[in-house]
Amino acid sequence: MEVNDINMQSDNCEPDRAAHPGIFLCREAGKSDHQPSGRCVDFPVSVVLPAGGSGERTGLQTPKQFCSFLGRPLITYTIQAFERVLWIQSIMVVVAKENMDLMTDIIQRFQHRKVRVVPGGSTRHRSICNGVLALGEEGEGTSAMERPKVVIIHDAVRPFVEEDFLYKIAMAAKEQGAAGAIRPLVSTVIATTSEGYLDHSLERAKYRASEMPQGFTYDVICQAYQRCSESDFEFGTECLHLALQYCGTNAKLIEGPPTLWKVTYKRDLAAAESIVKETLSRSACIITGGSTQAVTLADALQKAVGALDVELDVIPDLMGDNARYLLKEWNFIQVSVSTSCLSEVEAMLGALEAANRALLHPLVVIWVHFSSMDELSVSGRVAEPAAIMDLASTAKLRNILLYGIQLHQSKEAERWERSVLRVAEIASALIRDRSPALVGQLLQA
Ligand SMILES: Nc1ccn([C@@H]2O[C@H](COP(=O)(O)OP(=O)(O)OP(=O)(O)O)[C@@H](O)[C@H]2O)c(=O)n1
Ligand SMILES: O=C(CO)[C@H](O)[C@H](O)COP(=O)(O)O
Incomplete structure (x- = not known):
């Protein structure tokens, strides 16, 4: 043994x-x-x-x-x-x-x-x-x-x-x-007779x-x-x-x-799973990479997610003192603004793996790709769904569930607020449900 x-x-x-x-x-x-x-x-x-x-x-x-x-x-x-x-x-x-x-x-x-x-x-x-x-x-x-x-x-x-x-x-x-x-x-507990009638009740x-x-x-x-x-x-x-x-x-x-x-009973197993999911969904950490646009979006998300009952911390990266987030029961949301931004997610996955964070629970990482109108007109394309799918398939083998959300900037304030709220709702649903079926999907907000 x-x-x-x-x-x-x-x-x-x-x-x-x-x-x-x-x-x-x-x-x-x-x-x-x-x-x-x-x-x-x-x-x-x-x-x-x-x-x-x-x-x-x-x-x-x-x-x-x-x-x-x-x-x-x-x-x-x-x-x-x-x-x-x-x-x-x-x-x-x-x-x-x-x-x-x-x-x-x-x-x-x-x-x-x-x-x-x-x-x-x-x-x-x-x-x-x-x-x-x-x-x-x-x-x-x-x-x-x-x-x-x-x-x-x-x-x-x-x-x-x-x-x-x-x-x-x-x-x-x-x-x-x-x-x-x-x-x-x-x-109430009752005693029965051998014939199946009530004997007495306690x-x-x-x-x-x-x-x-x-x-x-x-x-x-x-x-x-x-x-x-x-x-x-x-x-x-x-x-x-x-x-x-x-x-x-x-x-x-x-x-x-x-x-x-x-x-x-069998149903108790489902109840136990939902209690564990509930406990794992209480907090998330938004990583901005320090860009002003990402910080603005993170702040807006923080307000929107607040209404959804998830504790959110916003940090620029996982370096130095912020490395402590790698050791806690956090979910991670990486906000990226550049087109080559999957490298930020890749780096984060590496850090989570090194910290052995997904040993006991599947860990949720959400990549929020924020594309401005300027970026779209210059590059002429949105984030590559195949790239995130490949990355997610590898991460899944390590018990890390990677999802993507694509958010397009809008100059209309109302439309923008609606999109931010949708990101918050999608993110908290992904964190709560931990669905393996949605891993690698680039969802649109
Ligand atoms: N011979 C046994 C029977 C039960 N248990 C343990 O005692 C705990 C409580 O028992 P219970 O819920 O009754 O489990 P089971 O006997 O497995 O369930 P069932 O009565 O439905 O067969 C369980 O952790 C069970 O594994 C045990 O160690 N040895
Ligand atoms: O509640 C108890 C404490 O003494 C039970 O005896 C114990 O949990 C075992 O359960 P079961 O009777 O279902 O085997």
């Missing part, structure tokens, strides 16, 4: 891990799109992600954790959510034996770190138990790691979990021995839905699994219950956000 590098470099740590061995707060090399929260956890925390199920309820052949959207499997979104939390030291992914190689390939392909893979069992409890026990063993490359004080358990098919909530769960688990996320019930206000993540001290969750029965392993659905029944530990319950929901 391939094991990723779990030893964080001390020169990337804040404070230096070597000098402060008990403090877990590090900056990750090469993945700087996530702002460190500044949270400091002074005990080791590890994660178990059960991913050993077959996803029957989706009705799909592929287990849902391996179903892809926006170019990568669901499980890597969940791994990423934990990987970027600097105080989490390791992630144990539990998969069915037959999927061990597939999972190892996924980890390599998306350059996940801090991750180990272990084989699961025939039920969710058996899989989680395998993951928890593996945390206590020394795996390949794990000798430098401490046994966790707290273990966070989270279904691999719940991709949206934020650091703030994980922090609350980890702290409560350390204090109380166990902690779990809850949500209000959306429907008072909804008194009950909550148990969700994930859940946290446990390592000792509590280990003991719970050592002591529980075969029937628990076979039919149980609740880790918090095991902690109560077998260790006498009453879990602290914390209300979580609605985004903790579990991908269960």
